Amino acid sequence: MRVYLDNAATTPLDPEVFEAMKPFMLEDFGNPSSTHSHGRKVRAAIESARKKIAELLNCTAGEIIFTSGGTEADNAIITSSIQSYGLKTVISSHIEHHAVENTVETLAKRGLVNIKWVNLDEKGHVDLNHLESLLKENPQSLVSLMHANNEIGNVLDIERVGAMCKNYQAYFHSDTVQTVGHYVHDLSKINVHGITAAAHKFHGPKGAGFMFIRKDKKIAPFVYGGAQERNMRGGTENVYGIIGLAKALEIAYREMADHKKHIEELKIRMVHKLKATIPGVSFHGDSDNIERSLYTVLNVCLPESEENDMILFNLDLQGISASGGSACSSGATQGSHVLGTLYPDSKRGAVRFSFSKYNKPEEVDVAVKALADLCKIPA
Incomplete structure (x- = not known):
C-alpha cells in the first residue's frame, strides 16, 4: 500500500x-x-x-x-x-x-x-x-x-x-x-x-x-x-x-466545506495518534493548531536521532510519500530555510505531511505506524 x-x-x-x-x-x-x-x-x-x-x-x-x-x-x-x-x-x-x-x-x-x-x-x-x-x-x-x-x-x-x-x-x-x-x-x-x-x-x-x-x-x-x-x-x-x-x-469552491471538514479530521487524527505513539514528538510552527495553520499541512518535529537524516528515504521505502520542506527544493542538499530560520540550533528531525480530499483515515494510521517504527517506538 x-x-x-x-x-x-x-x-x-x-x-x-x-x-x-x-x-x-x-x-x-x-x-x-x-x-x-x-x-x-x-x-x-x-x-x-x-x-x-x-x-x-x-x-x-x-x-x-x-x-x-x-x-x-x-x-x-x-x-x-x-x-x-x-x-x-x-x-x-x-x-x-x-x-x-x-x-x-x-x-x-x-x-x-x-x-x-x-x-x-x-x-x-x-x-x-x-x-x-x-x-x-x-x-x-x-x-x-x-x-x-x-x-x-x-x-x-x-x-x-x-x-x-x-x-x-x-x-x-x-x-x-x-x-x-x-x-x-x-x-x-x-x-x-x-x-x-x-x-x-x-x-x-x-x-x-x-x-x-x-x-x-x-x-x-x-x-x-x-x-x-x-x-x-x-x-x-x-x-x-x-x-x-x-x-x-x-x-474546490463547490466542495470546499466538505473537504475542509474531512481534511481537518485527518490532521487532528494524525496529531492525536502521533502524540500518543511517539514520546517527545512536537510540531514545527503552529502546524498542530487548527485555528492558526493550514488545515492541509502538519509539520512534525521528531526527537533527536541519528536516523533523522534518513527519515524521508526510509518512509519512502515503507510506501509513505512525504516531504521535509518545500518541494521546490526537494532535490537540494541544504535543509529547509524555513526551519533553519526558526530553529537554527535544532538537531531534531522534520517531516511535513500534507493532506487532500483523496486521503483516508487508514492512510494516516499507516503513516503514523511507519514513523513510529522508524523512531523505534512500538505502535
Whole structure:
C-alpha cells in the first residue's frame, strides 16, 4: 500500500478536471490568437475560464492574468510592481517561498531595492507590531508576505496586513499558492494588490496558474513578445491548463466545506495518534493548531536521532510519500530555510505531511505506524 501525503507539493488531478481538459488536447486545438473559427472557439473557452475564476474570487475578469504557475506569478508581481511604481523598499520575511525571497534578494543585489525583514515570533508568525513600525519608517514600500507558509502552515491575517498597507500607501503582494482553492478569497474585501495561484495545488494540472492584479494598481508586463493576456504576458496560452485550472477552482469552491471538514479530521487524527505513539514528538510552527495553520499541512518535529537524516528515504521505502520542506527544493542538499530560520540550533528531525480530499483515515494510521517504527517506538 502506497500512501501519498505530500499534497502541499502537488495534488492528484481530479478526474472531472481531466474530462474538462480533454477536448482541448484532442479536438479544439486552435491557437487562441488566430482569428479563424478554430482560434475563436479556443479564445472563447479561455475567456470563459477567466470569467469563472473572477466570479469565484469576486473580482473582474480583467484582473486575472494566466501564468505558468505561482513562481512566475510571484516573480512578475514583485519585479514589475517595483519597476512600475518606483518602489525602493521591500518588506518581507525570512520564511517566504524562494519564489519571493530569492527574487527580492536578487533585486537588492542589483541595487534596485533595500530589504527590511519583519520579525517573527517563536512560532513563526509575522510580528504585526514590527510590520507596522517598518511601514511607518518606510511608507510606499512593497510588502510581500505569504498568506500561508508552505512548510509549517502558519496563516497570516491577510485582512489586517492589507489594512496596514492601505494606511501607509504600500503595495501589498501575497503568495496565496497554498490557500487558493482551500479558502474563500473575496478580493472585493481584502486590500491586496496582487495574489498568486497554481492549479496543481488544488487538483488541477501542473504548469498553469494565475496572478490577480488589482485594476487600479496595474503593473508593467514581465514576459514580453506578444499581446496575449491583454498585453500582460507574451506567449501562446497553455489552453488546456487554463481550462483545467478554472474547472479545478470551480470544484474546490463547490466542495470546499466538505473537504475542509474531512481534511481537518485527518490532521487532528494524525496529531492525536502521533502524540500518543511517539514520546517527545512536537510540531514545527503552529502546524498542530487548527485555528492558526493550514488545515492541509502538519509539520512534525521528531526527537533527536541519528536516523533523522534518513527519515524521508526510509518512509519512502515503507510506501509513505512525504516531504521535509518545500518541494521546490526537494532535490537540494541544504535543509529547509524555513526551519533553519526558526530553529537554527535544532538537531531534531522534520517531516511535513500534507493532506487532500483523496486521503483516508487508514492512510494516516499507516503513516503514523511507519514513523513510529522508524523512531523505534512500538505502535
